[in-house]
Amino acid sequence: MRKPIVIKAGSESPDETNGTSFAIPRCLATLRTRCEVVVTEDEAQQTLIDAVAGASILMYTYGNITREVLEAGQPNLKTVIKMGTGIDSVDFTAAKALGVRVVNCPDYARFAVAETAFLLLINCFKKFIPMHRAMCEAGWAAPGKANQGFELRGKTVGLVGVGHINAELAQMCSGFGMQVQGYSPRMDRARMQDHGVEKVDSLPELAAQADALCICVPLTAETTGLISREVLEAMKPSAFLINVGRGATVDEEALVECVEQGVIAGCGLDVYSQEPLNKDDHPMAKLLNSDNAVLTPHLAAWTKDTWQRLEQDIVTHVFNVLDNQPLVINSTDRRLAGQPDCVYPHSKAN
Numbered sequence: 001m002r003k004p005i006v007i008k009a010g011s012e013s014p015d016e017t018n019g020t021s022f023a024i025p026r027c028l029a030t031l032r033t034r035c036e037v038v039v040t041e042d043e044a045q046q047t048l049i050d051a052v053a054g055a056s057i058l059m060y061t062y063g064n065i066t067r068e069v070l071e072a073g074q075p076n077l078k079t080v081i082k083m084g085t086g087i088d089s090v091d092f093t094a095a096k097a098l099g100v101r102v103v104n105c106p107d108y109a110r111f112a113v114a115e116t117a118f119l120l121l122i123n124c125f126k127k128f129i130p131m132h133r134a135m136c137e138a139g140w141a142a143p144g145k146a147n148q149g150f151e152l153r154g155k156t157v158g159l160v161g162v163g164h165i166n167a168e169l170a171q172m173c174s175g176f177g178m179q180v181q182g183y184s185p186r187m188d189r190a191r192m193q194d195h196g197v198e199k200v201d202s203l204p205e206l207a208a209q210a211d212a213l214c215i216c217v218p219l220t221a222e223t224t225g226l227i228s229r230e231v232l233e234a235m236k237p238s239a240f241l242i243n244v245g246r247g248a249t250v251d252e253e254a255l256v257e258c259v260e261q262g263v264i265a266g267c268g269l270d271v272y273s274q275e276p277l278n279k280d281d282h283p284m285a286k287l288l289n290s291d292n293a294v295l296t297p298h299l300a301a302w303t304k305d306t307w308q309r310l311e312q313d314i315v316t317h318v319f320n321v322l323d324n325q326p327l328v329i330n331s332t333d334r335r336l337a338g339q340p341d342c343v344y345p346h347s348k349a350n
Contacts, residue, residue, distance in 0.1 A: 060082060160182075181210065
């Protein structure tokens, strides 16, 4: 009997400079004991359409899981596994109509991403970029306005979204003597207080009070452009914006202008609506040379610890499918709710 076919979208040998796929060799070695694993060179839509015919499971990272892709996989394709957290590129209407379940891996990187958010925050406050540039270029730097930073103690952090990542960030900030406030329409005051976060009822109010506004929400129709020009202009001129969620939750054109014009003090970013970022013609390229921007290449989750967890999570999902066991949906994202043959250990939305 032929083994079930599993598609792993994205090369196992990504370009080291511009690659956006991730290798999962231990996971694939384990899966190959029970499956025929096909690895694609990229995650372009036509690549997925060509590869998915006859497959039972499609695993992806950044590809667009469109109706065309899902239809190309019929009648065998029954499960799509996001090798990560964000599921904004899935056509859920088509998936439900075609009976294709979708599951993600939301917990593997909660600590690593929160740590990166704190890394960006502390680098912004401590003016690391101008001091580092000066040391690399001249070997020293005199005290000046451009490299005079701030203490963290006593400052206010505003969390946009208080899910599992920002809840971890709240603990880190509290440990440094910072005041932590949060905005999340779906979380009540008591539950937010359990995370050590003071609930603020409106986003503009949170923005106006925060010394650092930290965004970590999924990308949905509701959150696209959530951090608008108006929100940015409500922030203090001494405040920083931190984003480790999804780039498109921020009006990036407005952000670049606000940083350049001193409307806000700067930003720390790990995510961008258009990835990868480049020096030539990217809308965010101006920030690459800014002393007021700390930028990382969407690698907040890229640690040895997280990858061990992610690879095991993927294996668990695949084997549950093969063994006709219910899929465990650990995410609270409402787009994943109500799927057949799934269990939901955490049913309350964050």
